[in-house]
Amino acid sequence: MDPIYADLLARAGGMSSEIAAAEKDIADRKAALEEALPQTGQIKVARSRLDEANNRLDKLRQKQKYWEIRAESRKKWDREHYLRAYNEKKAWPDPEEWAEYKAQMALEEAPRKWNVKERLGKQSRPEKKEPSEGGGHH
Secondary structure (H helix, E strand, O other): OOHHHHHHHHHHHHHHHHHHHHHHHHHHHHHHHHHOOOOOOHHHHHHHHHHHHHHHHHHHHHHHHHHHHHHHHHHHHHHHHHHHHHHOOOOOOOHHHHHHHHHHHHHHHOOOOOOHHHHHHHOOOOOOOOOOOOOOOO
């Protein structure tokens, strides 16, 4: 079995637990909205949090559908290329392609937040040189 296809299927399947958690979160937020006291600002905050949870659920469902479509596309691609590799007596799946896929996934999952402290910590600071004993101004 193609490891890329297997990974795509695993990613699509892994979204189910996140979707279930998001649906439970929405139910909790609906309950909080019903319990909110009028004219205290709680209703506005509860509605806002419920909208955020609904948006998150929509994004998770879209992401799950994306992984499913991508896996199906990969399955079709595999059928064509496996036959070609078999006829040409080549190794399949291509280990280089798997390495490229892993690198691409690592980049997609990398944090997208800019952290100045982290960036500065990774840069090497030049060491201060001791002044030579002769020829300095006093």
